[in-house]
Amino acid sequence: MAPRLRRFALSAHLTFSVGWIGAVLAYLALGVGAVTSQDVQTVRAAWIAMELIGWFVVVPLALASLLSGLVMALGTKWGLFRHYWVLFSFALTVLATVVLLLHMPTVSLIAEEAQKAEGASLDGLGGDLLHPGIGLLVLLVIQVLNLYKPPGMTRYGWRKHQERRALSQS
Amino acid sequence: MADPLPGNSGDGPRLGPGRASPPRTPRWVKVLGIIGAVVVAAFVILLIAGGEHGPSRHLPGGGNPGGHTSPVLHSPQNLI
Numbered sequence: 001m002a003p004r005l006r007r008f009a010l011s012a013h014l015t016f017s018v019g020w021i022g023a024v025l026a027y028l029a030l031g032v033g034a035v036t037s038q039d040v041q042t043v044r045a046a047w048i049a050m051e052l053i054g055w056f057v058v059v060p061l062a063l064a065s066l067l068s069g070l071v072m073a074l075g076t077k078w079g080l081f082r083h084y085w086v087l088f089s090f091a092l093t094v095l096a097t098v099v100l101l102l103h104m105p106t107v108s109l110i111a112e113e114a115q116k117a118e119g120a121s122l123d124g125l126g127g128d129l130l131h132p133g134i135g136l137l138v139l140l141v142i143q144v145l146n147l148y149k150p151p152g153m154t155r156y157g158w159r160k161h162q163e164r165r166a167l168s169q170s
Numbered sequence: 171m172a173d174p175l176p177g178n179s180g181d182g183p184r185l186g187p188g189r190a191s192p193p194r195t196p197r198w199v200k201v202l203g204i205i206g207a208v209v210v211a212a213f214v215i216l217l218i219a220g221g222e223h224g225p226s227r228h229l230p231g232g233g234n235p236g237g238h239t240s241p242v243l244h245s246p247q248n249l250i
Binding site: 151 | 202
């Protein structure tokens with residue numbers, strides 16, 4: 001990848017990834033509001049906002065982050081399967097995205113229920129803290145891996161490196 | 171996958187000196203792998219033992235598609 005294009009792709013990837021973390025934090029704040037508030041309007045509004053943020057902010061940012069991460073890995077010397085930190089980041093990003101996509105229809109279902117429910121049944125809807133909480137933890141682990149890039153080459157990466165060395169020596 | 175610019179920041183791929191045997195798996199990989207396996211195992215056990223784990227358990231139908239209770243519960247006999 002040309003240096004300019006690489007810089008642009010990196011900027012985009014960082015924006016999507018950090019934006020994803022920020023969106024999950026906003027979602028969590030709404031989830032806490034839905035659990036703790038006694039006000040019917042607040043609980044209802046929180047669930048409606050959680051559905052909107054989920055589908056229109058969190059999901060697009062997750063997919064964009066996954067895609068831009070793939071482009072960065074495959075378009076640079078790091079590769080996707082050569083270094084453990086890249087491999088772990090990719091696996092955790094795929095896991096977080098899959099869980100998010102499987103979870104969002106339930107959020108839509110509850111948001112729909114919240115618009116109809118009244119009083120005690122609205123209180124009974126509870127909140128959504130487990131998924132975004134664990135998701136945030138996973139995203140922070142990915143962030144730390146990306147920043148520190150702990151050393152460690154996979155067997156595949158080592159083999160590719162040996163092949164390149166042999167080619168350059170011959 | 172931030173800053174994949176090996177060489178620019180001095181923290182590019184650390185390839186180490188040319189060696190004949192593959193490098194050993196780093197300790198952090200083993201630790202993270204064990205933590206991941208424990209979390210997955212705990213999740214599977216929770217799913218098997220408790221069924222619903224998400225917010226859908228609060229729905230009238232307990233997370234069934236449609237989120238409604240069984241029609242049997244609404245039948246006139248049950249309302250008596």
